[in-house]
Amino acid sequence: MTALVLSYGAYTAEIVRSGIDAVPESQRASARAIGLTQGQTLRHAILPQAFRNVVPALMNTVVSLQKDVALVSVLGVREAVREAQIYTSRTFNYTSTWRPPCCSCWCRSRSCASSTTSPPATAVGASRWRRERQARGRGLVRRYGPKTVLDGVDLSVDEHQVVCLIGPSGSGKSTILRCIDLLDPIDEGRILLDGEDITARGVNANHVRRRVGIVFQAYNLFPHLTVLDNVTLGPRKAQRVARAEAEGAAMVVLERFGLADHARKYPEQLSGGQQQRVALARALVGSPEVLLLDEVTSALDPELVGEVLGAIRDLAAEGMTMVLATHEMGFARDVADTVCFLHEGRVLESGPPSQVLGEPVEERTQRFLARVIEAGRL
Numbered sequence: 001m002t003a004l005v006l007s008y009g010a011y012t013a014e015i016v017r018s019g020i021d022a023v024p025e026s027q028r029a030s031a032r033a034i035g036l037t038q039g040q041t042l043r044h045a046i047l048p049q050a051f052r053n054v055v056p057a058l059m060n061t062v063v064s065l066q067k068d069v070a071l072v073s074v075l076g077v078r079e080a081v082r083e084a085q086i087y088t089s090r091t092f093n094y095t096s097t098w099r100p101p102c103c104s105c106w107c108r109s110r111s112c113a114s115s116t117t118s119p120p121a122t123a124v125g126a127s128r129w130r131r132e133r134q135a136r137g138r139g140l141v142r143r144y145g146p147k148t149v150l151d152g153v154d155l156s157v158d159e160h161q162v163v164c165l166i167g168p169s170g171s172g173k174s175t176i177l178r179c180i181d182l183l184d185p186i187d188e189g190r191i192l193l194d195g196e197d198i199t200a201r202g203v204n205a206n207h208v209r210r211r212v213g214i215v216f217q218a219y220n221l222f223p224h225l226t227v228l229d230n231v232t233l234g235p236r237k238a239q240r241v242a243r244a245e246a247e248g249a250a251m252v253v254l255e256r257f258g259l260a261d262h263a264r265k266y267p268e269q270l271s272g273g274q275q276q277r278v279a280l281a282r283a284l285v286g287s288p289e290v291l292l293l294d295e296v297t298s299a300l301d302p303e304l305v306g307e308v309l310g311a312i313r314d315l316a317a318e319g320m321t322m323v324l325a326t327h328e329m330g331f332a333r334d335v336a337d338t339v340c341f342l343h344e345g346r347v348l349e350s351g352p353p354s355q356v357l358g359e360p361v362e363e364r365t366q367r368f369l370a371r372v373i374e375a376g377r378l
Contacts (some may be wrong), residue, residue, distance in 0.1 A: 008065050009027040016179065019054035020046060023157040029183050030220035034234030034282065035210040044237060048224045115220035134158045135180065135290050135321070136196065142175055142345075149175045149347040157290065160319040164332040164353075167342035167369060173325035174195070174217070176342075180212045180323065194289065210238055213283030214292040219275045220297055221282075227254070228263040231282045239286065246285075253281040257311055262349045273304030277311055284315075293324040305346070329372050333357050 023046050031041040043195075064142045137155035141148065150172050157163050165173040178184040180191060182205040186248055191199045198208045223228050228254050231250040235241040239289055241249075252258045257277040267275055271354065276296055281293060293312065297305045316322060332353060339356040342347045349362045360366050 004065070004068055005235035008061060008068075011061055012058070015054050015057045016050070021161055022053045023049045025368050026216065026218060026220045026225075027215070027222065028179075029221070030216065031234065032183060032206075033181055033209055033214045034286070035206050035238030036234070037206055037238075044233060045222055051220075052224065086157070087347050116367055133271050134192075135323075136192040138192070139187050139189035139190065140176070141178055142172075142181060142184060144344075149345050150179070152189075153342075153345070153347055155323075155340065155347065157321060157323055159321055161337045162316050162320075162322045162324065162334035162335055163338045163340060164235075165323065165325045165340050165342060166327070166329065166332060166356075167348075171342040172345040174294050174344055177214060177294050177323060177325055180290070181212050181292060182208055183212075183214075186237070205236065208284060210234075211289045213280045213288035213290070214290065215276070215283050215294065215296050217295045219267070219272075219279045221275055221278060226266055227259065227270070228265050230267070230278060231285050234282065234286055250281070250285050253285050254278075257281055271304065272300045273307045274302065276304075276308050280311055291320065291322045293322060293326070295325050296329065297326070297328060327377070329357060329369075329377050341368065343368075 028041055029044055031045040033291070037296065042085075104147065106265050135155075135157040137153055140150045140153040140155070142150040148274060153172070153175065153176060155163070165176060167173060175184060186199055189199070190197050193208065196201070201343065223231070226231065228247060228250055231254065232243070232246040233305070235246040236243055251263065254263055257276060259277055259281065259282065262270060262274060262278075267278070270278065279296075296312070297308050300308060305328070307329065312322070312324070313331075313335055324332070324336070334353075336353050338350060339353045341362070342348050343355060344366050349356055349360060349365045354363065357369065358371060
């Protein structure tokens with residue numbers, strides 16, 4: 001029995017580990033972005049998805065364990081009886097010899113029965129945007145091994161301002177947003193939010209993330225939760241808002257984006273545009289000071305791009321402070337107050353859209369926009 005426990009324990013542990021590893025890293029980032037702690041992330045986002053992954057393998061293990069336990073029980077009884085017969089044939093002492101095998105067999109049968117029958121151990125957004133102040137990035141450097149992704153980036157975002165980050169893929173746009181939300185640590189520099197250095201030692205990253213909303217390129221909704229639970233998870237668990245209050249605020253935001261009728265559906269039952277609007281609602285329900293948007297239309301069909309951009313345009317008109325990484329040059333021209341062109345981890349050129357998109361100074365910016373115009377995207 002000890003050998004069985006050790007063997008199947010190792011198999012079960014490996015199955016659980018592989019199930020947890022199978023959950024995409026983007027799910028962890030999404031949970032951290034809404035302010036959940038490591039323990040809350042594990043409990044509410046990772047383990048429910050991991051459990052669905054490991055159920056088939058665990059059931060196979062349980063069936064194999066039952067068969068092996070039955071086999072060991074039968075062989076164990078026969079072996080005990082045989083040894084007792086050999087001993088009694090030599091000593092003719094029947095009482096002391098048969099009591100231990102019988103007791104042992106009875107105890108083994110009780111333990112097996114108990115092991116097979118016991119169960120396994122097992123408002124937020126209704127108000128107007130508040131405290132919208134400025135955000136500053138000073139000399140931001142971010143390295144991944146030998147590669148420098150951000151190389152001394154300076155960025156300023158004033159209250160009610162929309163800043164668009166443009167540039168070729170790999171220029172550092174998404175990394176800037178992840179660093180502002182403290183999902184990626186910076187190697188050098190400082191990030192100030194409303195005058196507070198949020199990258200200083202001792203700052204609670206979860207508290208900062210509750211002041212900043214982020215929408216990811218691939219939605220990163222939790223597939224095991226309904227739309228309403230996706231939107232309310234952060235307020236309920238991170239901000240300790242009562243469920244009724246959180247759901248009331250969430251329904252207001254969902255109604256605004258035309259998603260109230262889909263509140264009880266799961267993400268897989270929605271279109272790409274609807275999922276992205278759910279991600280927007282989840283980011284906004286906590287009334288963030290700054291909203292970060294990471295190429296939110298790049299994973300959408302052309303027909304769905306308009307509805308998402310329309311929602312963002314409405315937020316900009318209401319004065320929401322936003323930083324967008326985008327390839328939609330026409331949208332950046334119409335909505336942005338400032339456009340920053342990034343190249344190889346540096347802000348090569350920045351200014352109003354009319355200047356950066358209409359009369360760029362840097363030769364690299366000119367070449368980039370020439371290709372954009374050739375593709376018919378500006």
